[in-house]
Amino acid sequence: MLGALQRNSLLAMVSGLLLWTLYFLFNYAFLSLGCALGFAEIQVAGLSLVHWVILAVTPLVLLAMVYLAWRSWQQYRELGEAEAEPELVRRQRFMALVAVMIHGLAVIALCWVAAPVLMGIPPCL
Amino acid sequence: MMGGEHPGQGAPEASRAEQLHRRFEKIWGTPPGLAQLSVVNHSNVSRRFIITGFVFFLLGGLQAMLLRTHLARPNNDFLDHEVYNQLFTMHGTTMMFLFAVPVLEGIAFYLLPKMIGSRDMLYPRLSAYGYWCYLFGGILLYSSFVVGSVPDAGWFMYVPLASSEYTPGLNSDFWLLGITFVEISAVSAGIELVATILKARAPGMGVNRMPLFAWYMLVTGFMIILGFPPLILGSILLELERAFGWPFFMVGQGGDPLLWQHLFWLFGHPEVYIIFLPAAGIVTMAVATFARHPVVGYSWVVLAVVATGFISFMIWVHHMYTVGLPQVAQGFFSAASMGVAIPSGIQVFVWIATLWLGRAQMRVPMLFLMGFLFIFVLGGLTGVMLALASFDWQVHDTHFVVAHLHYVLIGGMLFPFFAGLYYWLPLMSGREYSELFGRLAFWLLFIGFNITFLPMHLIGMLGMTRRTYTYPEGLGWEIINLISTVGGFLMAAGVAAFVMDLYLHYRFGQRATANGWGAGTLEWSLRHPAPSYNFISLPQIRDRYPLWQNPKLPQELAQGQGFLADPGRGERETLGTSMLDAKPEYVVRLPRNTYLPLLLALATALLFVGLLIKQYWLVPMAAVLMVAGVWCWLWDRGIKQAPLVVDAGQGLTLPLQYSHPRGPGWWAMGLSILADLSLYGSLLFGYLFLWTVAPAWPPPDFGALPWLVPSLGLGGLILSSVAMGWAGRQLRVGSLPRLRLGYGLAILLALAYGVSQVLLLRDAPYGPQQHAYGAILHALVGCHLLHVGLVVLMACFILARSAYGYVVSDKPMEVTNVSLFWHYVVLQCLVGYVALHLLPLLM
Secondary structure (H helix, E strand, C coil): CHHHHCCCCHHHHCHHHHHHHHHHHHHHHHHHHHHHHCHHHCEECCEEHHHHHHHHHHHHHHHHHHHHHHHHHHHHHHHHHCCCCHHHHHHHHHHHHHHHHHHHHHHHHHHHHHHHHHCCCCCCC | CCCCCCCCCCHHHHHHHHHHHHHHHHHHCCCCHHHHHHCCCHHHHHHHHHHHHHHHHHHHHHHHHHHHHHHCCCCCCCCCHHHHHHHHHHHHHHHHHHHHHHHHHHHHHHHHHHHHCCCCCCCHHHHHHHHHHHHHHHHHHHHHHHHCCCCCCCCCCCCCCCCCCCCCCCHHHHHHHHHHHHHHHHHHHHHHHHHHHHHCCCCCCCCCCCCHHHHHHHHHHHHHHHHHHHHHHHHHHHHHHHHHCCCCCCHHHCCCHHHHHHHHHHHHHHHHHHHHHHHHHHHHHHHHHHHCCCCCCHHHHHHHHHHHHHHHHHCHHHHCHHHCCCHHHHHHHHHHHHHCHHHHHHHHHHHHHHHHHCCCCCCHHHHHHHHHHHHHHHHHHHHHHHHCHHHHHHHCCEHHHHHHHHHHHHHHHHHHHHHHHHHHHHHHHCECCCHHHHHHHHHHHHHHHHHHHHHHHHHHHCCCECCCCCCCCCCCCHHHHHHHHHHHHHHHHHHHHHHHHHHHHHHHCCECCCCCCCCCCHHHHCCCCCCCCCCCCECCCCCCCHHHHCCCHHHHHHCCCCECCCHHHCCEEEEEECCCCCCEEEEEEECCCCCHHHHHHHHHHHHHHHHHCCCCCHHHHHHHHHHHHHHHHHHCCCCCCCCCEEEEECCEEEEEHHHCCCCHHHHHHHHHHHHHHHHHHHHHHHHHHHHHHCCCCCCHHHCCCCCHHHHHHHHHHHHHHHHHHHHHHHHHCCCHHHHHHHHHHHHHHHHHHHHHHHHHHHHCCCCCCCCHHHHHHHHHHHHHHHHHHHHHHHHHHHHHHHHCCCCCCCCCHHHHHHHHHHHHHHHHHHHHHHHHHHHHHHC
């Protein structure tokens, strides 16, 4: 299983969007539970607890995605200087580049999904 | 130049190629007469998928024509309201489940092995079984017309309309059971697609060189594996409610109809992309050929496909904006729904850029591609409009939505499907199509489509709801409805022109020249029509467009200058390669023709028919037959006499898949677990969902669940996992008696767990019928019991195999697979225990 998570795996290549999916599900589940169980009613400094938690989680996930993108970019550049095994390097560079793009798109999707929270609509309305 | 010959081929080479062709055909060919029912070869099975799907398309189209005729005039009594309901339900159901998905699977099954340089899909018997399930499921559903209980609650079967209270007859049961039967074929196809794309590509075809169609199908395969189980689960729950009164969706007893909507759309939205992605894959392949230019931005397409796969799973709630969810939640789904336009937009620009840089030839497939681009972009734009919750509230359930979904689905699937058929027809039939009829079909379809559906946006805005039986005069709807109906008949004429063209094509079509389009991908290196075995020898790939890189490749392969060129062993063989770089790992020995898939599907049909006609004694009988069928199916593999290594040609000696711990069987097991995980996850979601909506959970007057016996049972089950792991290690050191000891222990512990679960149900203070809590408790425990029963059977299978000398240390895959599934089931039961016994303590 750990082997599947290593640097050159397809799973690692899509990890940015995997994070986005988990983030999305967390937001939806946390909000729904908050409204169902009542803790969304708790107000802190004019905003709901649900808002605060999502606002706290968002930059963490964002940082993780940026880090993933940056690391893939580093890998892409390092592989550009490699000379041994051109076939292998070409494939690895391709995956590193696609990973950069996927993590980048995940960042956009993350900001986009977080936008409704920033609008400050009451959570359970 | 006739099919099968290649330019520049001398006489001795041609005769050698012909000789090899005859020898391979003997091994792979299709038997005559009724023996064709035993065929498992992908080319045959996929053609059956396509033809059957097309027949269902004609039936669904006929229903649409009846509906349009009825709506042409106000206050029309052409159909009575019951028949009208049945027809729109069956039209949607047929087009989505019996046409779009199976036909695209058929195209993928036909093309993929040819594109990635393999001789077949990895699990040919599973393809055949999937086909029979599809056919029998479709027949089961359509037999509702014969008995007069046609499903009539709409293609998404919303409860409570589809529940026994409002649909007391068998109507909904036909839908639930028929569609679940058909979905067996979808899930098995998903598993097969993923495994074949990842493990059976020609040597050198790294993930950076796969034809883009393979990327599309890889993502589609994963989406099927994860997306179909929620609906299968929903159908099982609704059938349990209808047949046995387990109130999952009944508000009065703690259930919630919204659970059905969630489960349906958890499947239903990915489904739209499961249909669109293969079609977009067809477009991408054909665009490159007609532009005579490699697809611009290969990495961008991969990004778009992967992103579509992820984002499209997170937008299901946009079908449910009007059910009263919190606005912030609607905001999340609205944002994601708009976001999915980004990958779609990327693809549109990639196609335009490729055509821009190349020299597009306006042949019939290209016309359909242009039609696709025009219609799909319009449908995408109305999609972005509908993604806005506030706009959706205004037009929800109106003809605006009907117009939008037809723009997306007909534009996004039907036009690419026709483009693909025209494009690959010479490869399938070995003949040319008629340019004249093709053009006629295109223009009739394109003009007819727009006349039918463009005005529908307007009539939706004017307030005409979808599924409305009839409408009064004076609302300003008459002329628009009439125009739509005229357009619908033009479309029907277009389909008729296509059918005529197809008939003329097979009857009188001229012989096709080899690779007449001058395409660059591997499938065009084959003789036309494509032979049963695909490749005489398998290529070494060095480029994304192997035929553009080396135009002589077809002749080289036909003369046996690649891998596995020697038919001397008389077996069906292809190569298994590594996932990322496609380095040869093993030779896969594929099964020959067999009646087992047909027989197993018949047993499966018996199960579904028993459930439908409520003759439940048939169900265990069918189950026994199915177990016997699968037992024979598996016994046939891992042959004792098979050598450990074989000569793969080109100086390469490789192990057979049986002696490789990660053979195709391991991949099938892993992917099946993924599908099962999705099913179980959906069930857990149902449990938690009902928990949050019910006023008290568990209902306070019911008392607590017994915990001691289930806890002991679970402890034993965890120990069984340890015993299983130990037994697996004993095989590696070659000690069969210890392996048997470990298996025996594990089986006993699993059986003890089963008893503990039965006792739990017996001592639970409520049965499944009083309250949704009892129902979902029984569903969860029933699910655990089913899984434990399955692993016990698997372990017994290994014990029986070991008695006959099949289980040996250098062929470890069976034992590895059973261990993998065993540990998974233990984990599932553990999670179930936490959900049922521990979570309520926390809350």
